[in-house]
Amino acid sequence: MGLATVEAQFHVLAVDDSLIDRKLIEMLLKKTSYQVDSGSKALEFLGWNDENSNEAFFSPKTNQEVEVNLIITDYCMPGMTGYDLLKKIKESAVLRDIPVVIMSSENVPSRINRCLEEGADEFFLKPVRLADVNKLKPHIMKTKTKESQKPENQDDNDEENQESEENNNSTSNKQVEETQDQLQSESPSQQQQTASSNNNNSKRKSMDEGVSPDRTRPRYNNGLTVMSN
Amino acid sequence: MEVQLQRSYLEYCNALFREGFLDGQFVQLQMLRDDSNPDFVMEVVILFFEDSQRILNELSKTLDEQNVDFKKIDANVHQLKGSSSSIGAQRVRNACIAFRSFCDAQDVESCLRCLQQVQQEYLLVKSKLEALLRLEQQIVAAGGVVPTLNDFS
Numbered sequence: 130m131g132l133a134t135v136e137a138q139f140h141v142l143a144v145d146d147s148l149i150d151r152k153l154i155e156m157l158l159k160k161t162s163y164q165v166d167s168g169s170k171a172l173e174f175l176g177w178n179d180e181n182s183n184e185a186f187f188s189p190k191t192n193q194e195v196e197v198n199l200i201i202t203d204y205c206m207p208g209m210t211g212y213d214l215l216k217k218i219k220e221s222a223v224l225r226d227i228p229v230v231i232m233s234s235e236n237v238p239s240r241i242n243r244c245l246e247e248g249a250d251e252f253f254l255k256p257v258r259l260a261d262v263n264k265l266k267p268h269i270m271k272t273k274t275k276e277s278q279k280p281e282n283q284d285d286n287d288e289e290n291q292e293s294e295e296n297n298n299s300t301s302n303k304q305v306e307e308t309q310d311q312l313q314s315e316s317p318s319q320q321q322q323t324a325s326s327n328n329n330n331s332k333r334k335s336m337d338e339g340v341s342p343d344r345t346r347p348r349y350n351n352g353l354t355v356m357s358n
Numbered sequence: 359m360e361v362q363l364q365r366s367y368l369e370y371c372n373a374l375f376r377e378g379f380l381d382g383q384f385v386q387l388q389m390l391r392d393d394s395n396p397d398f399v400m401e402v403v404i405l406f407f408e409d410s411q412r413i414l415n416e417l418s419k420t421l422d423e424q425n426v427d428f429k430k431i432d433a434n435v436h437q438l439k440g441s442s443s444s445i446g447a448q449r450v451r452n453a454c455i456a457f458r459s460f461c462d463a464q465d466v467e468s469c470l471r472c473l474q475q476v477q478q479e480y481l482l483v484k485s486k487l488e489a490l491l492r493l494e495q496q497i498v499a500a501g502g503v504v505p506t507l508n509d510f511s
Contacts, residue, residue: 147440147441148409149405149406149409149444149445152402152405153387153390156395255440255443256443256446258386259386259389259390
């Protein structure tokens with residue numbers, strides 16, 4: 130199995146205004162994870178610069194680099210919701226490939242659909258359990274280097290989680306198209322989406338072969354960064 | 359000695375689940391504890407106490423004002439509902455759910471009653487959790503291992 134040969138050092142960015150929930154996620158994931166308590170801090174952490182929001186460029190605060198393999202965020206947060214954060218991430222050329230998982234304590238189907246259509250890879254109902262966290266592995270592995278990893282779980286809600294590469298590409302196209310239909314008024318982002326769907330295809334393939342040369346994501350050398358208040 | 363303690367612990371837990379003070383989520387928390395994080399459950403429980411106390415104080419203050427800010431009340435109750443749910447404090451969570459419906463109705467009197475109810479449930483589960491943690495400490499001090507709970511959810 131591919132997993133056994135990979136040193137599973139991955140980093141997850143957890144976004145939630147509840148310290149208890151952040152602690153829970155941290156333990157559930159049991160690896161080094163970063164924590165922040167708001168969407169705006171998340172973007173700051175990821176190196177998002179508001180003045181250049183059309184093409185997010187990285188202005189890391191230190192010279193160290195950080196690699197984030199998954200972002201897991203609460204939906205209901207003061208200021209920026211998890212959905213808003215998701216949108217910003219998907220609009221960024223550099224961040225959009227990071228899988229995003231949304232959590233919510235409220236079971237609202239329209240909310241769930243909206244998030245999935247916007248590109249969320251999973252939607253968890255809180256409180257999050259070990260069984261949910263096990264679904265995250267395939268998404269995390271997608272952004273790691275090394276050999277390709279077939280996703281283990283099929284989820285009815287999760288269109289991206291398909292067995293084969295071709296299916297992966299075609300459903301991501303489908304998701305993007307659906308989003309495009311909804312974003313009728315926003316032509317710049319439409320163009321961005323079209324470009325991104327093609328990029329997504331090639332990015333997915335190139336990610337399996339090795340790190341994409343476009344990735345200029347900064348990296349931290351080690352450990353746990355907790356940015357919560 | 360520790361066998362006795364362990365038996366008491368399991369009986370106590372069973373009772374708490376039966377009476378609805380705790381639900382399956384608490385078992386999930388127990389499952390996350392391991393050798394490298396032996397104090398995990400205790401840490402989360404302590405966080406829960408601090409957080410809940412803060413929220414209850416806030417709620418009290420807000421309901422005391424001339425023009426009650428129901429949005430603020432709702433936000434706070436939502437938070438408390440979330441944290442009690444994450445820890446498995448079922449009765450607190452249910453009390454919060456009821457609270458929110460009265461909040462929607464913007465009825466101060468009912469909200470005050472709800473607050474009392476939530477406070478009561480919180481104090482109850484607090485003392486039970488403290489007793490539970492004390493039992494765990496005693497088991498460990500006697501050289502035993504805290505028994506794993508079955509999922510009662």
